Amino acid sequence: MTALVPFNFDIGSAASPSIKMPGVKTAEKRTALIEVQDVSKVFGDRSAEALTMLDAGEDRAAILARTGTAVGLNHVSFDVAEGEILVVMGLSGSGKSTMLRCLNRLIEPSSGTIRVRGADVTAMAPAALRDFRRHSFGMVFQHFALFPHRTILGNVEFGLEVQGMAKPARRDSAMRAIELVGLKGWDARYPSELSGGMKQRAGLARALAADAAVLLMDEAFSALDPLIRRDMQQELVELQRRLQKTIVFVSHDLDEAIALGGRIVLMKDGAIVQVGTAEAILAHPATPYVARFVEHIDVASVLKVGALLAAVPIVLRSQEDPAEAANRMEAAGCGNTLVVDAAGRLLGRTDIAALRRVPNGQGLERAVRSCARVAATASVKQALPVVAAEAEAVAVVDEDGRLLGTIDRVGIINALARRSANPEAAS
Ligand SMILES: Nc1ncnc2c1ncn2[C@@H]1O[C@H](COP(=O)(O)OP(=O)(O)OP(=O)(O)O)[C@@H](O)[C@H]1O
Ligand SMILES: [Mg+2]
Structure with a gap:
């Protein structure tokens, strides 16, 4: 017998982020x-x-x-x-x-x-x-x-x-x-x-x-x-x-x-x-x-935060040239975004103006400011106060601090609404 699926928040389903960070661990099969x-x-x-x-x-x-x-x-x-x-x-x-x-x-x-x-x-x-x-x-x-x-x-x-x-x-x-x-x-x-x-x-x-x-x-x-x-x-x-x-x-x-x-x-x-x-x-x-x-x-x-990930359109790497990064963001119509290090670990957030202010010859890190983050394993309930306090989508990281995607209010409300709109799973 197959039951109707009342809502779907499988980790690794279509909601997965499009950014793929190197070396992200997949769940190991335990004996x-x-x-x-x-x-x-x-x-x-x-x-x-x-x-x-x-x-x-x-x-x-x-x-x-x-x-x-x-x-x-x-x-x-x-x-x-x-x-x-x-x-x-x-x-x-x-x-x-x-x-x-x-x-x-x-x-x-x-x-x-x-x-x-x-x-x-x-x-x-x-x-x-x-x-x-x-x-x-x-x-x-x-x-x-x-x-x-x-x-x-x-x-x-x-x-x-x-x-x-x-x-x-x-x-x-x-x-x-x-x-x-x-x-x-x-x-x-x-x-x-x-x-x-x-x-x-x-x-x-x-x-x-x-x-x-x-x-x-x-x-x-x-x-x-x-x-x-x-x-x-x-x-x-x-x-x-x-x-x-x-x-x-x-x-x-x-x-x-x-x-x-x-x-x-x-x-x-x-x-x-x-x-x-x-x-x-x-x-x-x-x-x-x-x-x-x-x-x-x-x-x-x-519901785990990791199941509600949205992709980040542009992720900057700390070793990129700040001016080129600013141009890339401008072309994509993206005012501010997240920055990761060479290993994909989240460093913080930056915006076009901050990138433009970096003196010639200096690294992109100069333009990075700290930002809120939640663990992919946190429940939505645990993440809600953080998400509610932020104007932007909140970065979601794995246990090593690597960026997996973001979560925002709309994503959370949609997921919860899907559940309450269809609580009867029985077929
Ligand atoms: N020693 C026993 N003799 C006869 N029947 C038993 C015995 N132990 C358990 N049962 C029966 O086996 C079934 C399962 O019992 P069990 O104690 O495993 O349930 P349970 O899920 O632990 O319940 P509870 O939440 O009340 O502890 C019950 O129908 C019970 O009556
Ligand atoms: Mg018992």
């Missing part, structure tokens, strides 16, 4: 750390019968009615790339927690394969599995699950203690993790002395202390007050950037998924309905259900 292939899970005694019905395309209700078996997962396949935050989303009962717990076999999949760095987790014997689980996965739960009679340090180092790590080494690891989550100075306190947000920081520290490759987080911030929750989301993104952890984060909150960035796995009735970035899902909802799911999304916070 899959976790590969989930055709995993199903049924809960109940008549699982073989339930699986046969599932394979025959029977729905959950029919399977439950006939066999008394609940379908948790229905032929689920997806990859988790090394170093990404993947958010598993869906309504209550859609199978998110089941999915997360199947990854480290806290829940045993009924069929299918799960590989982590190529190792088949589904085939591991119990002892090997326990060891693998400890070293590969850290878990963070909604209700913290801290031991009340242990201090924060005691809680954070618990996993390392179980692993048999010597006391000085585990103290070091635990204290480092406590510091990472901003709880320095609280290590000797007990959980009852901490606020909800701080308890969840402790839970996060405990998961980080073992230095596992993957963090599994199940509704980890859902019990927190909205403001604390937003802080934690930002801090998690920051932490992930620094530590390059792979994170699988379960949430039923679309705003949270957007705040965490990265890709979203959207589930319904135990099956995956769509996998993609928030932008991609919003631009091309796979089914009417997905379209309804994302209907009330705050588009400005999803």
Whole structure:
């Protein structure tokens, strides 16, 4: 089934800038750390019968009615790339927690394969599995699950203690993790002395202390007050950037998924309905259900500046001759424009009069003044104040400061208007 496209802001589509800067990085393909292939899970005694019905395309209700078996997962396949935050989303009962717990076999999949760095987790014997689980996965739960009679340090180092790590080494690891989550100075306190947000920081520290490759987080911030929750989301993104952890984060909150960035796995009735970035899902909802799911999304916070780039008609290079540059601009009817260095990095803005004032024999840089800029990865919401304060189109740069194009008010308003003019994506 193909849905109508409600609006289109794919990065790299027709909206791409016509200027091509040398050496601009394209998104590199990351290797899959976790590969989930055709995993199903049924809960109940008549699982073989339930699986046969599932394979025959029977729905959950029919399977439950006939066999008394609940379908948790229905032929689920997806990859988790090394170093990404993947958010598993869906309504209550859609199978998110089941999915997360199947990854480290806290829940045993009924069929299918799960590989982590190529190792088949589904085939591991119990002892090997326990060891693998400890070293590969850290878990963070909604209700913290801290031991009340242990201090924060005691809680954070618990996993390392179980692993048999010597006391000085585990103290070091635990204290480092406590510091990472901003709880320095609280290590000797007990959980009852901490606020909800701080308890969840402790839970996060405990998961980080073992230095596992993957963090599994199940509704980890859902019990927190909205403001604390937003802080934690930002801090998690920051932490992930620094530590390059792979994170699988379960949430039923679309705003949270957007705040965490990265890709979203959207589930319904135990099956995956769509996998993609928030932008991609919003631009091309796979089914009417997905379209309804994302209907009330705050588009400005999803829409990235990089998707709304306009081309710059003339870009000057700092090594050009100022008089010739002024002539070129005049011929093109362009009063002022942007200047880049030899590597394409934005230096600032100039205009014809300033170029004409440069004394003979002097470089074009003399005529350049600083100008506003926004990152291509910023959301429209973040860029709006900058764009609103500028008379001219605002320069958009990549992470190395190279000019990619510009963004202006008209471009933003058009993109937002396209969305509100056609909110019904269902076909
Ligand atoms: N141990 C179990 N025994 C029987 N059925 C189960 C069990 N665990 C989960 N289920 C069923 O599997 C389905 C998926 O449950 P799951 O807990 O994965 O949902 P969820 O998306 O995490 O929901 P929530 O947002 O409420 O946490 C539900 O229908 C649930 O009733
Ligand atoms: Mg759950």
